[in-house]
Amino acid sequence: MTKAKVVVISTGGTIAMRYDPVKQGIVPAVTGAELVEAVPPLKDICPIEVMEYSNIPSPHMTPKIMFTLAKRVDDILAQEDVAGVVITHGTDTLEETAYMLDLVITSNKPVCLTAAMRSSAEISPDGPKNILDAVKTAYSKDAAGKGVLIVLNEEIHTARDVTKTHSANIKTFASPFWGPIGYVDNDQVIFKRLPLGVQKLNINDLVEDVHLIKLASGVDDTIIKLLVEKGVKGIVLEGLGRGNIPPGVIPGIKLAIAKNIPVVLTTRVHGGRVLDVYGYEGGGKHLKELGVILAGEISGQKARLKLMLALAQTNDPKEIAEIFVD
Ligand SMILES: NC(=O)C[C@H](N)C(=O)O
Numbered sequence: 001m002t003k004a005k006v007v008v009i010s011t012g013g014t015i016a017m018r019y020d021p022v023k024q025g026i027v028p029a030v031t032g033a034e035l036v037e038a039v040p041p042l043k044d045i046c047p048i049e050v051m052e053y054s055n056i057p058s059p060h061m062t063p064k065i066m067f068t069l070a071k072r073v074d075d076i077l078a079q080e081d082v083a084g085v086v087i088t089h090g091t092d093t094l095e096e097t098a099y100m101l102d103l104v105i106t107s108n109k110p111v112c113l114t115a116a117m118r119s120s121a122e123i124s125p126d127g128p129k130n131i132l133d134a135v136k137t138a139y140s141k142d143a144a145g146k147g148v149l150i151v152l153n154e155e156i157h158t159a160r161d162v163t164k165t166h167s168a169n170i171k172t173f174a175s176p177f178w179g180p181i182g183y184v185d186n187d188q189v190i191f192k193r194l195p196l197g198v199q200k201l202n203i204n205d206l207v208e209d210v211h212l213i214k215l216a217s218g219v220d221d222t223i224i225k226l227l228v229e230k231g232v233k234g235i236v237l238e239g240l241g242r243g244n245i246p247p248g249v250i251p252g253i254k255l256a257i258a259k260n261i262p263v264v265l266t267t268r269v270h271g272g273r274v275l276d277v278y279g280y281e282g283g284g285k286h287l288k289e290l291g292v293i294l295a296g297e298i299s300g301q302k303a304r305l306k307l308m309l310a311l312a313q314t315n316d317p318k319e320i321a322e323i324f325v326d
Helices: 032-037 040-044 063-077 094-104 127-139 222-230 247-258 284-290 300-311 317-323
Strands: 005-012 017-020 025-028 048-056 082-088 111-114 149-152 155-158 182-184 189-191 210-214 234-239 263-267
Touching (some): 005 063, 005 127, 032 048, 032 127, 063 300, 082 127, 094 111, 094 149, 094 300, 111 127, 127 149, 127 182, 210 222, 210 300, 222 247, 234 300, 247 263, 263 300, 300 317
Parallel strands (some): 005 048, 082 111, 111 149, 210 234
Antiparallel strands (some): 155 182, 182 189
């Protein structure tokens, strides 16, 4: 019997960039096939098929592209001879694509995202080793059913918990509070923990006009009012601590809710849930009473993607709130 293959889908990012002496900066330059060719030990793992999906820096990635990619990956995984998929991506929005894929892909087969912090022309590029580890993980039977995984710097993280924590260091991806669920050693892929409650939303579209506002001490409702005037479809607030906000934002929230624009609350803190604990003006309890939807433990950028998917299904705040229970 022929061995099942891993499909490597390249989307861009530093992993596929080189220094351009004319632009005097690092720019997209390397194809998916070149990325794989640069890692000869891949041939000892399994057959590889390369698919170049895009070659964009990840700040150019959009929710629509992520969603379309998720559907494509699901189709690929439905093929019997495919063991798993590896996606090479830029690190800047990697956690967002990973989370979108996590929510949308229905297959249980492994999907691993990987990237690099150093481009291929730098000393000690991290891309080739990361690709090797990601393919090993995607080919590992133990990786199935754990949701979308992020494989970098020999660590394996879940899409739900991972975030980029450093702008330059190769040990940039971390899952604050929870840590990695496994790692890639020389000879094997080792899982130490099981992620519970990987959420799958059976939703076939997304509503993109959803905005994220980061809050800070003393801010008012200027931005939220502008968004309401513009008629956006949803607003995510990145609040403070347990899910509290400065009181000056409240009139804007009331206005949004009065116009049936769902307002979802997250926290700028990197661990823990938002909860209706504080009863003071702008505290989580007050916000919930106003009709604000609490997003649980996910970050603002991930809640924004989830609200885009939720809005494709319903505009009812109660139903949206249920989708945010994870
Ligand atoms: N390390 C990286 O990949 C960063 C790059 N700016 C990107 O996200 O495309």
